[in-house]
Structure formats: C-alpha cells, structure tokens
Amino acid sequence: MKVFFDNCTAPVLASTLHGFISHYGHSAFHIKDVPGLARGRSAPDVDWIELLRSAQDTWIFISGDGRILRNPPERVALRSSGLHGFILAPAYQKNPMHMNAALLISRWPDIEQITQILSAPSMHEIPIGKSTKLRALPL
Template sequence: MKVLFDNCTSPVVASTLNGYIKHFRGAAFHIMDVPGLPKGRHSADIDWIDHLRKASEKWIFVSGDGRVLKNPVERAASRSAGLHGFILAPAYQKTTLNKVAATIVWHWPEIVKITELLAAPSMHEIPIGRMTKLRQLPV
C-alpha cells in the first residue's frame, strides 16, 4: 500500500512515515515526491485524486485539511476514485512534527485494518489522542 500525504501535511512526516511503512512493503510520499504526478506539489486536489485513481497500486491519502469533505467536487472525485482517506484532526495544527509522526505510527495498525476490512471509498479522522479510535467521517 502506498500513502500520499497532501500539501496540508509536512514533507518531514511523510519521509519519517516512509521509514516505518516500508517495513510492511509499503511507501509514503509527500505530494511533491509522488512518482508520475505531472505538477507535483502544485497539483490541485482533483489532479492527485485522479492520479491515484488511475494507479495500478493500492493508494490511500492523509490530509491535514478537512475541507476535502466540504468541497462537493473534491468529495465526488474522492468517492469515484475509490480511495481510503484519513484526515488529521484539527489539533494536529498545533502539534510538533515528532508528535504528529509518532501518533500516526501509533494509529498505523488501525489504519491498515480499516483499509483491509472496509470497501473504499471511506474517510476517517485520525485523532490526536493515542487512546482514541479513528472516527468514521461521511464520504
């Protein structure tokens, strides 16, 4: 499984998570490093969603911007792409990068389980608390 971290996340978090995820035969990329994405970091949400939809590998995405759920065009694109999306809770905005990465690693088994048990599309919020479960969001 490959993971895209969008522009609302730090490249540091993506590269840190890549070190962890690659042990499970996966990879994590910040949007600026996604192979084959024509505009790289400057891609609109619709463009990278479509890119992931066309990919032969299984992709999920992590975003720090919950507005992807409110924009009707992006929401429809995400639904039709059949992606699992994970939105960072608003509290991540004020959290240091090491704690953001540590919390995502803490929740990683739950993230993987969701992608295995639920049919895409699905959307979940990753809470800041380690003892709090992921919360399902409307797609």
C-alpha cells in the first residue's frame, strides 16, 4: 500500500511515516515527491485523486484539509476514486510537528485495519486523542 499526503500536510509527516511503514512493505509520499503529477505540488485535488485512482498500486491518502469533502468537484472525484481517505482533525494544526508525527505513527494500525475491513471509497478523521477512535466521515 502507498500513502499519499496532500499539500495541507507537512512533508515531514510523509517521510516519518515512510520510515516506519517501509519495514512492512508500504511507502508514503508527500505530493511534492509523487511522480506523474504534471503540475507537481501545484496540482489541484482532482488531479491527484485521478492519478491515485488510475494507478495500479493500492493508494490511500491523508489530508489536513476537511474542506475536500465540501467542494463538489472533489467530492464527486472521491466518490468514484475507490480510495480510502483520512483527514487529520483540526487540532493537529495547533500541535507541535513532532507530536503530530508520533500520533500518526501510533494510529497506523487503525488506518491499516480500516483499509482492510472496509471497501473503498471511505473517509475517516484521525483524532488527536490517543484513546479516541477514528471517526467515519460522510462521503
């Protein structure tokens, strides 16, 4: 499985998660490092959603922007994409980056489990609290 981090996340989250999950045969990429995006980091959401949808590999994405679910073009693209998406709770913006990276790694088993038991497309929020479960979001 490959994990895509959009522009609303810090590149350090992708590289930190990659260091952890690469031992399990997975990989993580920030949008700036994904080959095949014509406009690179400036690619609109619908472009990277289409790239992940059409890829032969299994992709999930992590975003720091919940507005992706409120914009009609992105929402339509997500519904037809067959992707599992995870949105960081707004509280991540107030947290130090090293804590966000640690929380994301601690949530990896939950993320992996959701991708295995639910069929895509699905969306979930990754809460800041360690004892709080991932919350399903309407798609």
